[in-house]
Amino acid sequence: MTGIGIARHLMLLYGPDRAWLGGWVSRGLRTGEKVLYPVHAGGSGPPLLEILDERGVDVTSATARGALQALPSALYRRPGELAAAVREALQQGHPAVRVVAGIGGTLSRQEYATSEQILNDLCHTYPAVVLCPYRKDDLTDEQLRLFTAWHPHSRHRYLELRRRDRTVVVAGQADFSNERLLRGVLSTAVAAALAASAVLYVDISALALISAAGWRALAQGSVDLRERGGRLILVAPQPAVARMIKLLKLDVSVRAGGRGGGMVMPGAFAHDVLFFDTTDELLAVTVPFLRRGLAEGEAAVVVDAGRNGTPIAYALGDDPWVCHVTRDPRQRPARALSMFQHTVEEALAAGARGVRIAGDVGLPVRPSQWGEWVSFEAAFNDVLAGYPVQAICPWNTREFSEEALRTVRQTHPSVITACSRRSNPDYLEPRDCLRRFAAPAPDPLETTGPALAVDDVTDLEVLRRGLEGALAGSTLPVEYAEDMAFAVNEVASNAMQHGRPPVQVRLWRGPAKVVCTVRDHGPGFDDPLAGYHTEHRTDPARQRLGLWLARRLCDRLDFFPHADHFTVRLTTAP
Known part of the structure; x- marks a missing residue:
């Protein structure tokens, strides 16, 4: 993922996969930096030593040579003592210090503000960078807004965001796994924009993908700005993202008016x-x-x-x-x-x-x-x-x-x-x-060997890489291949959010078409009009766009409910 600058004070939201946290710490150890991390009295927060051990870091050796040091969590609220620990690390010859903070612990709003101010001062005074990791499922929306307000730089695996002036810079991939973070950062930026010019720029030049969930986060995070007459301006989208934005912007609300004045009311269809x-x-x-x-x-x-x-x-x-x-x-x-x-x-x-x-x-x-x-x-x-x-x-x-x-x-x-x-x-x-006039199942291509088979989708980024590789070997033009990968991503995202695991994906390549199935083990749905129009058309923050997008990005979409599973089949034939 393309980065968006050096983060001095970074918030990280993590889920079951803690790899990025471990990678951030181990990179510091490899470059000779010292890593300070908190130990909470209740043992809350992710077990950092266990995470490092999973990455093959020799924790015992790093601790023995002073490169890895635990600090009492209470010290993070005492500016003099935390600064003293950083100065000591620098005096020991370390070129910089990485401080892991905010892991667990129950703080009052005032205690949290005090702690974050200390960390802000620290990373602006010394060659120190601070990482505040939080488990995303443990945070309420109010806590998330509070935490993003204190962190100009935020990250969740393959999404990175930075607030600066009247701009939010977004890099990576925005999907349902990180929509809460995107929504929270935008809400914080909107509050600042409303207090100033009522214009907020969102730089998406480094955004490689935005799914329906990412679009929903943009709408929800900016709703206050738009309702008060402000403007949200999306800057420099990549071609694939620009196509998605153009398609999504087709779904607009009907405004009142008339050629002779008055309100337009629904007439006879x-x-x-x-x-x-x-x-x-x-x-x-x-x-x-x-x-x-x-x-x-x-x-x-x-x-x-x-x-x-x-x-x-x-x-x-x-x-x-x-x-x-x-x-x-x-x-x-x-x-x-x-x-x-x-x-x-x-x-x-x-x-x-x-x-x-x-x-x-x-x-x-x-x-x-x-x-x-x-x-x-x-x-x-x-x-x-x-x-x-x-x-x-x-x-x-x-x-x-x-x-x-x-x-x-x-x-x-x-x-x-x-x-x-x-x-x-x-x-x-x-x-x-x-x-x-529903299509029969299965498609003849499904009787052949698949070009891609994933038996348990747990990571959409991994699935997207697999789809890109499989479609690269097809006869589809580049734009069709991108659309097909995006459509499958949306259907798989729906299956992960609303179905039951495991989510299974199969893709077949033929001389004149590509067929892909997404199966989960939930009840699915049985409405043949699903995906032809969105819900809540007058409120973009509440729209359900995943299936709506998928229908528009492939030539045909069919679904098949069964007693123990549900299958969606997507077909594209240029």
Whole structure:
């Protein structure tokens, strides 16, 4: 992990894996520094000597030669005696001193403040660095805020943070294992920003990954700043992180307003299918439909993928309330759904009373995509049902088989023609439709040997390295491989947080696609709409984004509940 400067006074949150604490101490011993550590009367805190022994450090020898020395914990609250111990170490010829502090012990708020001030003064007076380790599961949110306020530099395994002036520098990887630390540091920085300029910069130039949990921590940690009109500015993201931020920012709240004033209220939702043979039939329905909306203060969205959208746009002519959306036929279905949602929300935020949509439907590039595009049409009815949206999906009967058109009919509540609009008796509710067209299991690739097999995922960073290695040998373009690794990371993170261990991951590489399964031994879920939209859309700090992101980063996502386990399968085929 890329570092963010030398930490003189560092807070470390640790969990079951205490390796970083041991590494920090052993590095000091190797460079000739002296290490001072506290001994608590109750024996609380991690057993430092045991941790060093696990790393192969000869504790007996280090203690005998004076490189490792225990101090009574009470001494940490007596500035003269602690400083004397540091001066003695320097007089013994050690180039610097590493002080382990804050390990366990029950201190009052005032005692804690006194101790931290002593440590701050110490590392600014002598060539000394101070590490305050705390077990993350032992801290309340209030304690975490208090501790981060005293430490400008914080760390949790593969996440490192530093506060300076009006900036928080973030390096490494932000995921669910360290979201509490990120949230706590941002909350502390926000308090300072509100007292000054109400602007907080977050330098993420050294951030290699941000998961849904990391994004949630950013939202929660900065909520006070944003609610009071302040600004949170993300600075210099790496390309992969920038893509994730762009995707996540599609999920925005709808603001009030209207082209004639007043509040935009959810209107009638409509999702009609139009079956046509000629361009004249297409225009006879779609153009008057869109023009009526424009006359009533609604926005018109024309979707153009080089087929139906082009003649519709030409017939409408110029109008500032006509939004032209160019559709990439290779766009993943779930991401296309987010694009429509974002386009609708932007139009409503700009003052439109409603939105009407017509143009090119989502045409699958490959036969393997057909099931996912059917899922898109079904999910459209649920995700956009709360918006004042009316959409017409034109399907050319000369281009598609009767079987395909029969399937399309099942995803649209109404059928429209130039003469009438009627309820569709073949329509299936979204959940029923999604269940009917669910993918079979297993995928043929799953009968071959996997390129990656992990039987018990306990560390997401280790899993990510394994995925990167396995995908490097696939035929996927770099961006697709990055997206697939990120999607699997999100699903595995969900399994670790909400499922039951062991979490197992398998990845297969084929000549034209990659398939990955994530299995845990919990009950899972049985909602086919899971991941098509987020919860708490008007409150980004409470959004559940993991599965939502995963659907947008792979071509297909399926899940299979069983009596004793739950499996999610992700498929990508460029």
